[in-house]
Amino acid sequence: MIDLTQLPIKEKIARSKIQMMWFAIMSLIMMFAGLTSAYIISSSRRDWVEVNLPSEFFYSTGVILLSSLTLFLAKKSLKSNNISGASLFTSITFLLGSVFVAMQFIAFGSLTDAGIFFTGKGSSVAGSFIYIMVMAHLAHIVAGLIALTVITFKAVTKKYSKQEMLGFELGAIFWHFVDVLWIFLLLFLVFAKDIF
Numbered sequence: 037m038i039d040l041t042q043l044p045i046k047e048k049i050a051r052s053k054i055q056m057m058w059f060a061i062m063s064l065i066m067m068f069a070g071l072t073s074a075y076i077i078s079s080s081r082r083d084w085v086e087v088n089l090p091s092e093f094f095y096s097t098g099v100i101l102l103s104s105l106t107l108f109l110a111k112k113s114l115k116s117n118n119i120s121g122a123s124l125f126t127s128i129t130f131l132l133g134s135v136f137v138a139m140q141f142i143a144f145g146s147l148t149d150a151g152i153f154f155t156g157k158g159s160s161v162a163g164s165f166i167y168i169m170v171m172a173h174l175a176h177i178v179a180g181l182i183a184l185t186v187i188t189f190k191a192v193t194k195k196y197s198k199q200e201m202l203g204f205e206l207g208a209i210f211w212h213f214v215d216v217l218w219i220f221l222l223l224f225l226v227f228a229k230d231i232f
Contacts, residue, residue, distance in 0.1 A: 050202045057206050061213050064176065068217065071172065072224055075165045079228065085160045086229055089222075090146035093170075096139035097222055103132035104215045107184075107208055110191070117198050119191060126188040129211070133181050140174055169221055176214050183207035 078084065106129045113121030144167070147153075152163040187207045190196055196204050 053202065053206060054209070057209050061210070064213070064217070068169070068172070068221070071165070071169050072221075072228075075162075075169070075224075076228065078161050078165065081161060083161060085162055087147075087152055087160065087162045087166055088150070089166070089225055090143040090150075092139045092143035092146060093222055093225075096136050096143070097219060099132050099136045099139060100215050100218055103129045103136065104212055106132060107211055110187075111201075111204065111208055114191070114196055114201055114204060115198055119194050119196070122196065122204075123188065123191040126184060126191050130181060130184040130188055133177060133184060133211075137174060137177055137181070140170060140177075143170070166225065169225070173214065173218055173221060176217070180207075180211045180214050183210055 106125045110122045110125030110129060113119075113125060147163065147166070151158045152166075153159045154164055154167040184207060187204050190203060
């Protein structure tokens with residue numbers, strides 16, 4: 037067991053911030069667990085109508101996976117004090133995240149073209165759940181894009197180094213989490229009807 041009283045104050049602060057990030061992530065996991073549980077329970081309703089997911093959801097998965105790779109490369113660049121490489125890869129990650137968001141809205145358009153709406157005429161319980169889960173995820177993607185903006189700015193202005201990268205690590209933890217969360221949600225929506 038590590039004796040925290042023996043750690044330098046800077047390291048204590050870093051550990052506290054990382055721990056707070058994990059607490060925030062756990063609360064988000066609980067929120068999405070609640071949504072997916074409600075989806076499962078609601079799928080037994082008589083008025084439940086299965087919804088085919090638009091192809092843009094699948095294509096956007098490749099985009100978000102690629103964004104995790106570029107952020108990994110940014111961190112690797114930062115650890116080797118390659119600040120220009122870190123700046124480039126964080127910028128690419130931001131761009132890919134933005135493309136992901138655009139693809140999600142295109143997917144919403146595909147849903148409405150198929151007559152599946154969030155509320156009102158043409159809405160269904162299953163369709164509404166898809167909109168809610170994807171929009172909740174998008175809200176966190178937008179938070180991740182804000183973090184990426186800060187990370188990119190700090191990388192470009194050389195605020196990060198091999199020894200000073202806490203802010204980068206916090207942003208990366210969150211971004212990788214929203215990536216994994218999207219993959220979970222997509223797999224859940226694809227396979228829930230067969231499992232439950």
